[in-house]
Amino acid sequence: MEVDHDVRSAASPTSALSGMGLRQAAILSAIMVLALGATIALVGSVGTSSRRVPSHTAVVVVDNAGQLLRAWDTAQVHGAALVDATRDFGYLPVDERAIPRVPGWPVQSADLPSVWRDSVTPTNVVWVAAKTGIARSVLYVLPATDLQERVRTGREQGFPGIAADGGSIIANDEGYLRTIDDSVGRVPAAAVLNVDASYFVDGTPEELLSQLGTSIGAYRLITINRAVDATGLPASARVGADKMAAVLRERAAR
Numbered sequence: 001m002e003v004d005h006d007v008r009s010a011a012s013p014t015s016a017l018s019g020m021g022l023r024q025a026a027i028l029s030a031i032m033v034l035a036l037g038a039t040i041a042l043v044g045s046v047g048t049s050s051r052r053v054p055s056h057t058a059v060v061v062v063d064n065a066g067q068l069l070r071a072w073d074t075a076q077v078h079g080a081a082l083v084d085a086t087r088d089f090g091y092l093p094v095d096e097r098a099i100p101r102v103p104g105w106p107v108q109s110a111d112l113p114s115v116w117r118d119s120v121t122p123t124n125v126v127w128v129a130a131k132t133g134i135a136r137s138v139l140y141v142l143p144a145t146d147l148q149e150r151v152r153t154g155r156e157q158g159f160p161g162i163a164a165d166g167g168s169i170i171a172n173d174e175g176y177l178r179t180i181d182d183s184v185g186r187v188p189a190a191a192v193l194n195v196d197a198s199y200f201v202d203g204t205p206e207e208l209l210s211q212l213g214t215s216i217g218a219y220r221l222i223t224i225n226r227a228v229d230a231t232g233l234p235a236s237a238r239v240g241a242d243k244m245a246a247v248l249r250e251r252a253a254r
Helices: 005-011 013-018 023-050 064-074 112-118 124-129 142-154 197-200 204-217 235-252
Strands: 058-062 080-085 135-141 168-171 177-181 194-197 221-225
Touching: 013 197, 058 235, 064 194, 080 112, 080 124, 080 204, 112 124, 124 221, 135 204, 142 177, 177 204, 194 197, 194 204, 194 235, 197 235, 204 235, 221 235
Parallel strands: 058 221, 080 135, 080 194, 135 177, 194 221
Antiparallel strands: 168 177
8 A cells, every 4th residue: 555655754753854954953852952951950859849948947946945945935836736856755744743832812823834834844845835735736756766666665565556567656645646757748837847956866867857858848947956954965966956957957048
């Protein structure tokens, strides 16, 4: 069967190029190369920008639990989803013996939120944040080795909140949802991130950035707590916190 010459030319890209002048072919080739380069650059920029810290996100470095609480207050953090990269949970209740007892009649009730705030320490700062309305939920991000150890001991003790794959633990006590995980997925718009120096006893800034993933660009406030008031914390942990602060600030400046 005889095939029409025009049909054969249209079906073959090579034939189509041969049908035009060399100059036109060169121009077309250049356009195709530029388009491919632009596509690759766009894909690369999406992957990078999703791990940047937005310029409007404040990165605040504090030295202790009291300063951390004041940083949250200054930023008017209330009802936030708190992501806490740490090794120490900071969830021990304030000792009720610290609550002042006023003698006489009529009985005067203590201002509990003020008492809790005045009694803040590294061991209870997250508990105070939950009790005073700063945080409505807590997601702890632990170094992988710490999470594995907690999963092991939790299973030995029969703790019911451990996921089958050992990747997370849920603790829903006192009405506040607390989750321990090895990574962070999508976070709410009101989320705040705190990085505690204790994380860097076993973890590294590189490991934490990998765990945070693309959520790094979703926080309205990022605090770095150097935890100077935490006794027994090695100096190397604070070095890790300082490195993390530098990385986050550099990303925010891009």
